[in-house]
Amino acid sequence: MAGGKLSARQKMINLMYLVFIAMMAMNMSKEVLSAFGLMESKFADANEATGNRNEAMLTDLKTKGEEKPEEFKIPAARAQQVQIASDKFYKYLETVKADLIKAGKYEVDPETGKLPFEAMDKTDILDEAWFTGDRLTKKGEEFMAQVNEYKSSVKAVLAKDEAYRGESETFEKTFSTEKEVNKDGKKIDWLNYNFQGYPAIASYTKLTALQNDVRVTEANLYNLFLGNTLAEATTLNNYKAIVLADKSAFFAGEKFQGRVVIGKYANVPPTKLVVQGEEVDLSKAIDSTGAATLDFNVGNVGEHDIKGEFTFIENGKELPIPIVANYVVVPRPNSATISADKMNVVYRGVANPMTISFAGVPDNKVNASGAGLSKASGIGKYVMNPGSGREVTINVTATLDDGSKASDQQTFRIKDIPKPTGTIAGQDGIVKLPKRNVEIGTVGAVLEDFVFDLPINVTSFKIKVPGQPTVQVTGTKMNSQAKSAIGRARTGDVIAIFDIKAQITGNASYRLKGVSPVTVEVTN
Structure with missing residues (x-):
């Protein structure tokens, strides 16, 4: 070019x-x-x-x-x-x-x-x-x-x-x-x-x-x-049938209610777990299978809900999965039920404390009734004040979770308070005392080996000294006439204290049976 x-x-x-x-x-x-x-x-x-x-x-x-x-x-x-x-x-x-x-x-x-x-x-x-x-x-x-x-x-x-x-x-x-x-x-x-x-x-x-x-x-x-x-x-061969009961406890005779689903446990670590309003420490709660271990106080007897939320990350966003379940709390079996078949007894004239409950049913869904029965303070606490008659029946009705009723009853024998024992200076039966001790002694009455610790108040009694007329005394202490008669007693004389009248402190309307007498042998 x-x-x-x-x-x-x-x-x-x-x-x-x-x-x-x-x-x-x-x-x-x-x-x-x-x-x-x-x-x-x-x-x-x-x-x-x-x-x-x-x-x-x-x-x-x-x-x-x-x-x-x-x-x-x-x-x-x-x-x-x-x-x-x-x-x-x-x-x-x-x-x-x-x-x-x-x-x-x-x-x-x-x-x-x-x-x-x-x-x-x-x-x-x-x-x-x-x-x-x-x-x-x-x-x-x-x-x-x-x-x-x-x-x-x-x-x-x-x-x-x-x-x-x-x-x-x-x-x-x-x-x-x-x-x-x-x-x-x-x-x-x-x-x-x-x-x-x-x-x-x-x-x-x-x-x-x-x-x-x-x-x-x-x-x-x-x-x-x-x-x-x-x-x-995810093939169906590796899935399991999982039973989801409507609640975690049922009563005998009650219909089972729940669902059966096909599912599989997934090892997917969550980013957050909240149960009953409290956030759970994932490092301690999640096991190797991805399951979360729950640990919380179950509360009182009755049905309770479990509410919470799992939070996972999916496609860069938080995915909340609600936790909804329930369970039933029944009384802890911390004592055996042992009863003597012939010993179902309540005493007339006494406020007999009773505990009445229905297994697995909260106290507010239990109703107990019977002649003389009244509710006291405390869960399952009642008081029985039996009236006339020889027996009293207590009927108990419980309202179950499904609204149905369950009932039971128990009959108790009514017994009177046993006959008190008279005492002088704290001793009963045949006692030996100096005349001076008898003069200043207090006449009382006690219920020996009784299930209730009842205070008994003596209102009057009679005293008979050999060779002296019977003296009527009001109260628990010897009056002047009684002291004069005791002063004339000789060593070896037997003084009888009898016809002791007494009543329960705080329940004067109940008539106690006659109090047994007490005798005193004069020692000097």
Whole structure:
């Protein structure tokens, strides 16, 4: 273009044109090289992010393999085989990239941390390292051996389960090393097609992209192992029939009410658990199966609700799952029921304390009735004040949770308070006392071996001293006439204190039976 019979002006124009074309080519080349560099950076970032996710999935598989070996032990072992093969090949590719940078004497920009993409235009680095004529060098053969070893290791894992066939075919396409057809329509070896004659930055980017294929393959296989176990775990053969009763306690004769569902326990860690208004410490409450252990006071006898909420994270958002259940509290069996069949007795004239309850029914749903029966303070506490007659029957009715009624009754014999025993100076029966002690002594009455500690008040009595007329005394102390008669008694005389009248303190209306007399032998 610049030669021939052209004028000097035309030669100069043609030369400038050539320089312009060369400059355009140089600019285009730099843009292409920069594009490869930008692509390589994106692949590198993606590789780091995918690697982190892969580590998390592998850890999850290992944990599941320990917690549920029957479901996850084999998939976890296969995942570890894939990890070993992938890490080995990934690290090998990293050494190849390092050798390429070293051979080209490329240095990372200290300010940007990036390689000099626009300067990485050499095409002879891998050409000389991997290719010689129509053959591969030892380095080239080593590279292909590493590719094939990685492929064989992964395919050996996938060949162990027919369910992995689809993923195996996808893997084979991704890492196919079959001959490729070039722009001239000729088939050439895979390594030549992808790396021979390319600028260093293009080859470097292709190696990073190959590393990305490794990381993506890892992710796909880990998901496959998790997905396969999930599909297996959700098959109906692995589900259980779970009985959900309307309440956790029933009474004899009552109809069972509840539901039967098909379900499976899931090991999904929650982020929060609230039960009965209190937040539960997940580190202590959640076991290896994902179940939450509840621990709270059950409250009083009767039916109670359990309310709370599980909180999980799904698709980056909190997913609350309500907890709704109930239970029934029955009295703790802390004592045996022992009764003497003939000893169901209440005493007339006494406030007989009674405890009346119905097993499993709260006090406010129990109603007791009977002649002389009244409610006292306290749960299940009553007082029986029997009237006339020989027997009294107490009827008890309970309202159960379903609204139905249950009833029972008990008959008690009514007995009078036994006959009190007279005393003088605190002694009963035949006593020996000096005359002085008799004169100043107090006449009383006691109920010996009675179940109630009743205070008895003596109102009057009679005293007979041998040779002296009978003296009537009011109260508990000797009057002047009684003292005068006692003063005339001689040693050995027997003084009789009889016809003792007494009443229960606080219940003067009840007529006690006659009080037994007391006799005194004068000692001096």
